Amino acid sequence: MRKPFTFEGVDVEPGTAVRVPVKFGLDPLGRQLEIPVHILHGIEDGPILGITSTIHGDELNGVTIIRHLLHGMDLNPGTEDDLVTPETLSGTLIVVPVCNPEAVIIHSRRSSDGRDLNRCFPGSRTGTHSSRLAHTIFHRIVTRCDYLIDLHTAPSERTNAPHVRANCDDSKSKELARAFGTPIVLHSIGPAGSLRRCSTKEGIHSVLLEAGTANVFESGAITAGVRGIMNILVHLKMIQGTMRKPDWRLIVRTSQWIRSPRGGMLHPLIQVGELVVEGQPIAQISNPLSGEVEEIQSPLCGVAVGLATTPLLRAGEPVANIASVNNKKMRERIRDSPMTGWKFEDVAETLEDIAEDADGLPIDEQPED
Incomplete structure (x- = not known):
């Protein structure tokens, strides 16, 4: 029998899914701040894959990508169209649909203290608000993973064709990027202080999806995100299925x-x-x-x-x-x-x-x- 997966003091039994709030301090009104984390612990052994979204609070496509991934096109849990379930999963999924809750609420790319959270990793316990949030995400969530998919969009004044960014000099990250299935892959180690750069340096093989623009839900970007994650789950042998490949692939240096x-x-x-x-x-x-x-x-x-x-x-x-x-x-x-x-x-x-x-x-x- 597979062992439970222990996360933040909670034992997640094989074949079950649990939502665990990760607490990281108080807001200016003294209210508890927390990051919702979904754990799907499969029946069979396998890798641990992390999926993160809204590091930038206005990049909302990732939230719905995760919702469709977990609950299907009808968005309702426990129905027949759910794409990923713990009963059919090998390994463990750690899913964070909202990494930066305050930034999401104020429709802002930057955190509530005005800083870009994706330049603050790996963070500090005693730093600024953004630095403490980065420390929580990285050390208490992401370092539990073997692989990471970080979901992003372009900023509000631009739009991006769906593409994956990865350090193509890291063979495992390059494999993940190819497996995701977008026709365009951008070689990128990531900016200093970015989650992906810190994760790859830590040995957590990572890719980043860029798709669409900020503050909207876009069906094409969402479909690309869901299908790409399903490809990676098949590639990592976490689910059964067939990988779908692009007709062409351009690796952009x-x-x-x-x-x-x-x-x-x-x-x-x-x-x-x-x-x-x-x-x-x-x-x-x-x-x-x-x-x-x-x-x-x-x-x-x-x-x-x-x-x-x-x-x-x-x-x-x-x-x-x-x-x-x-x-x-x-x-x-x-x-x-x-x-x-x-x-x-x-x-x-x-x-x-x-x-x-x-x-x-x-x-x-x-x-x-």
Whole structure:
């Protein structure tokens, strides 16, 4: 008989699921602050996989990804469409749908003390509010895991095509990224102080999903997240099933943020995930007072991984993040199976290529604004 999984003093028996509140202090009104953690302890032995969401409080797609993962499309627990149950699970799931509760309540990317929680890991017991929260998440939750999936979206003024970020120099993390199944994988060790970077350094093989934008639920991003997590569960032999692969995969080592040459109003001419060619107009910048219009052209052939969505721009602000596609066969494959209409499918073989742009930078070295 498999042993119970002990978490925060609670023994979770094999084949059961338990919600455990992790307490980490008081708010300014003296009310208890806590992080809700769902533990699914499988019948059979297997790895421990952690899934985290809302490190940034306005990145809400991850909350619903987790809800669908645990409770199916009807969102109700204990019904026939539940995707993952402890009775059919090998190993243990540690799931944190809301890592930063106060930030979620105030619709904020940053924590209630104004800091970016994803620059505060591994945290400190005696530091700022965000540092103490990071310490709680990392040392009391994440370090219990063998693997980690961290769910994110773009900030509110941008949107991202669904893609996975991982340290591709760490073989296990790269395997996870491939298994997730998105056509685009960005090589990234993660910014200093990020949860994924600290986790990988600790030997917890980690990937991060970027999909969609902030403060909304987006069906495409949610579907990508649910299907990708199911792929990883199959890859880790935690559930039975078939992994669905993309028709093509681009592992991006460097990319370019195309920036606005002037201030004005942004009029995008492409969709996120679209394949563009060198010289193709990707946006127009108009002067709302004079009527002048300036066209922005792509300096390379590639896929638009991210796009700005805010209409108002200053000179130098980002318009589009383009990952280069220099391989002719890959360009043809992307045209035949464009990411703008992408969905998980069963394919016999995935065409894979590496995107390295001599004029680009790794994502970790690009300015965040």
